[in-house]
Amino acid sequence: MSGTRRRFFQDTVFLGAGFLGLTEAFSGSTQVSDPQTARAIEQGRHHSPYGNHMKKDVAPRGPDPFLPMTAPDLEDLPHEMDGGVKVFRLVAEPVKRKIAPFKTIDAWGYNGSCPGPTIQVQQGERVRIIFENKLPEATSIHWHGLEVPIEQDGVPWISQKPIAPGEKYVYEFTVHQEGTFFYHSHGAMQEMMGMIGFFVAHPEKSYKPHADHDFGMILQEWAVLPNNTVPNTSAMEYNWLTFNGVSAPGITPMIARLGSRVRLRIINMGMDHHPIHLHGNQFVLTGTEGGRAPESTWYPMNTVLVGVAQARVVEFEAKYPGSWMVHCHLPHHMMNNMMDLLRDRAMETANTTDQKALAQMETLAKSVPFEHVHPSPIAANANSVPGFPQDAFMEMGMDDAVEKPETHGLPPNWSAGMMGMMTLVRVLPDKEYDEMMHRIKSTGRAEQKEHTHGS
Numbered sequence: 473m474s475g476t477r478r479r480f481f482q483d484t485v486f487l488g489a490g491f492l493g494l495t496e497a498f499s500g501s502t503q504v505s506d507p508q509t510a511r512a513i514e515q516g517r518h519h520s521p522y523g524n525h526m527k528k529d530v531a532p533r534g535p536d537p538f539l540p541m542t543a544p545d546l547e548d549l550p551h552e553m554d555g556g557v558k559v560f561r562l563v564a565e566p567v568k569r570k571i572a573p574f575k576t577i578d579a580w581g582y583n584g585s586c587p588g589p590t591i592q593v594q595q596g597e598r599v600r601i602i603f604e605n606k607l608p609e610a611t612s613i614h615w616h617g618l619e620v621p622i623e624q625d626g627v628p629w630i631s632q633k634p635i636a637p638g639e640k641y642v643y644e645f646t647v648h649q650e651g652t653f654f655y656h657s658h659g660a661m662q663e664m665m666g667m668i669g670f671f672v673a674h675p676e677k678s679y680k681p682h683a684d685h686d687f688g689m690i691l692q693e694w695a696v697l698p699n700n701t702v703p704n705t706s707a708m709e710y711n712w713l714t715f716n717g718v719s720a721p722g723i724t725p726m727i728a729r730l731g732s733r734v735r736l737r738i739i740n741m742g743m744d745h746h747p748i749h750l751h752g753n754q755f756v757l758t759g760t761e762g763g764r765a766p767e768s769t770w771y772p773m774n775t776v777l778v779g780v781a782q783a784r785v786v787e788f789e790a791k792y793p794g795s796w797m798v799h800c801h802l803p804h805h806m807m808n809n810m811m812d813l814l815r816d817r818a819m820e821t822a823n824t825t826d827q828k829a830l831a832q833m834e835t836l837a838k839s840v841p842f843e844h845v846h847p848s849p850i851a852a853n854a855n856s857v858p859g860f861p862q863d864a865f866m867e868m869g870m871d872d873a874v875e876k877p878e879t880h881g882l883p884p885n886w887s888a889g890m891m892g893m894m895t896l897v898r899v900l901p902d903k904e905y906d907e908m909m910h911r912i913k914s915t916g917r918a919e920q921k922e923h924t925h926g927s
């Protein structure tokens with residue numbers, strides 16, 4: 473558990489003990505170390521993707537405990553309590569973000585991260601965000617989707633004066649909504665430099681049915697010209713596509729227990745809409761940027777269009793073991809255009825020869841710090857076929873360069889099948905799931921949270 477996470481939970485438990493008398497429930501909701509209890513509870517459930525009317529209501533007083541969202545490759549923003557106010561410190565600043573093992577960009581973000589760290593609160597809480605501008609120009613923060621007083625809306629010149637470089641500004645409001653919101657700069661170019669983060673408001677009364685896993689993904693696109701590290705924010709075409717600021721295959725897979733209910737929250741801050749597709753499972757759309765959707769509106773689907781400035785929340789029953797893809801289905805978002813690495817290939821794809829393409833791949837292999845895995849086989853007469861090559865030679869297996877506990881057990885060269893806006897939900901049976909959690913914990917990193925009680 474990282475320091476950030478630990479602080480978050482300590483505060484949460486403290487809040488529960490000190491103000492709400494829910495210590496037991498809170499600590500129960502944050503434990504993943506009791507797989508037997510979790511298993512018993514989960515086996516006793518009969519989830520339908522449309523909901524579950526079997527469960528009895530709990531928590532007669534105060535807000536229900538909640539399962540924090542996990543955004544792979546992003547941290548939570550820590551907070552402290554000032555009386556009944558949850559106080560966050562948010563710093564806008566230039567950041568370096570490694571979007572691929574061999575590609576680091578100069579983005580702008582918050583608290584050293586791009587996208588910014590996740591703010592998690594509960595419906596009904598009062599929050600104070602002490603904001604500091606360490607950018608070389610003025611900025612402000614808009615609380616996207618939140619119903620706040622006009623002076624908290626964060627629009628320069630309309631609801632406040634721009635916050636000058638070096639200046640601080642304090643936002644404070646009560647969150648009366650529940651749902652998936654975000655914070656972002658209200659300058660268009662700053663948005664395209666990456667200035668966005670999750671603002672999750674957990675409901676006062678638990679959603680029914682509740683999710684066992686809660687994951688978040690921020691969709692972003694970048695135009696980074698050859699041999700450059702600074703995104704071109706006025707470009708209309710994008711060559712790098714990221715989830716949570718990381719491009720596939722570097723994105724940390726999401727791990728779910730077989731038989732659990734999984735929630736995915738997806739938000740989009742870019743110039744394109746992204747149809748996000750889940751393999752092998754149907755999901756239901758349970759929420760938008762406006763909060764929870766009534767159960768009567770849920771219907772089965774497996775692709776959800778996440779438009780610019782929208783949030784989409786989907787849930788599914790993880791009934792099938794396997795490593796299931798979650799990806800944007802726009803073909804050009806299923807890859808990155810490595811024009812700075814492949815040099816002339818981008819322009820000569822249609823009439824290049826395999827020898828030339830291979831030579832380029834060799835150049836590429838030498839220019840990046842990973843062992844290049846051999847591409848898929850091609851036919852002997854490939855060169856005589858108009859249109860060749862298409863996907864041939866594009867694969868870049870880099871299993872070792874992106875290895876982490878969450879990738880353990882994936883088939884050799886798995887990373888060659890993943891590019892751009894792609895990640896995995898790995899649905900693991902109990903034994904493998906518990907081993908995986910142990911493996912993640914032993915690295916000292918924050919583990920992905922699991923709901924382990926029946927509220």
Ligand SMILES: [Cu+2]
Binds near residue numbers: 745746800801805893
């Ligand atoms: Cu897309």
